[in-house]
Amino acid sequence: MSRQRISHEKSETHSDVIAAIITPPGEGGLGALRVAGAGSLELCGPLLGWQTTHPESFHMRLTTCVHPQSGDALDEVMAVWMPAGKSYTGDEQVEIFTHGGRITLKNILHALFYAGARPAEPGEFTRRAFLAGRIDLSEAEAVAEIISAKSDFAYRAARDNLFGKTSALVDGLRTQVTRLAAFLEANVDFPEEDIETEDYREVTELCRESQDTLKRLIDSYSGGKIIRDGFKVALCGAPNSGKSSLFNALLKTHRALVSKTPGTTRDYISEWIQIGDIAVELSDTAGLRDDAEEIEAAGQEFARHIAEQSDLALWLIDVSETDWSQNLSKSFAANLDHCILIANKTDLLDKTKLPGLGQLAQKHFPRKKLVPISCKTGAGLDALESALEKEINLRLPDQTDAYIVTSERHKQKFSEARAALDKVASGLSNNASPELIAFDVRQALNALDEITGKVYTEDLLDIIFANFCVGK
């Protein structure tokens, strides 16, 4: 375990100059490179033809970028210099905007390495911003979240965190717990007969308030996880029931093979769609039947696993098969709680038989919802999307709630703080020793401080920034 550090140490700037391409790979109108560290300007001078040691900061200038050794022109670029303390990383920084071609960017990056920069590690620019004290740890984590947001809801949560929503919330809780600590220091030695005093009531109330806030935050994570990671929907059912057809219909594109031969889908395929404001990961799986040969059986193992791990399984039924309800009772879907029945191929059914479907499902599977559709005609697909949106909304926290925890790490730290305050509360009611209670209060504060990075270890930073890509 590396040494714990506290926030007032954070005003680091760095003497080694790092460089990386900061735009995604591929072709584009623009590509960008970032160079950061003391001496960035001097290092970039020969490439950018900047003679003066101090060009005007934040002044974008058009120039020809050349290789510092050969003098070969590499590209026509725009470049900007930012002094230390006024850049993304907090270090002196140069940003170079090139034409967005892989080779151009690679050549300029190599020219920067030749000039003395070293390759930036994953997340190193943002790690420097944290170490410089420009952003706190929850804000640094929000950078990765906003970049990887898969839905509008995830984007809004990440954006709010980037603008300090988590930090403000933790600060509020911290103030409350600090007040508790101060109060305890002054009043902790409650003699047993004083247990009904005003002071005692106030301190227990303060503790209870913080416990309640933390509980609400921890509970919000089950919905927060869906906001951040998306809602997982598995399409499963017997071979030929129309899983791949529905997969394509929901994606609105021909992605999976559809054929009348049972057992067409062997491996599973996953794609993302957005329903309401939430990202949904749809997985098409192999049809489930008993007499499958080896490869098909391996695919079916995946299918069962995906169905079990999903937030919701859509179990497709081919309603043109008369014995579908007997088959369903024998299938593993019968015991799958998070499962909606999708009655497909209703176009093959006499219209008068449609109401009977619902009644049959109600009789044999009273706890399961049934949605009739036809992938062929498109009938019922809108109703299915509405049913999906409803299911998702049921799992989300109340959106008018002030704050939703979307990070597993934050949930873990809130849980540690809550466990520590639970001990404080029982210490208070059992008249435990003041030192013991104070220790637990400190544990709670420590857990909160690890969210914003007021206290941190190098190991913790390594874990957090390992999830970033090079260039962030």
Ligand SMILES: Nc1nc2c(ncn2[C@@H]2O[C@H](COP(=O)(O)OP(=O)(O)OP(=O)(O)O)[C@@H](O)[C@H]2O)c(=O)[nH]1
């Ligand atoms: N009439 C009709 N045929 C459909 C409908 N949906 C799918 N089919 C047909 O049913 C057959 C099987 O469809 P798929 O989507 O491949 O079924 P699957 O469940 O993915 O099948 P496996 O991958 O083999 O498990 C194909 O011939 C489809 O054209 C529907 O709503 N109505």
Ligand SMILES: [Mg+2]
């Ligand atoms: Mg299929």
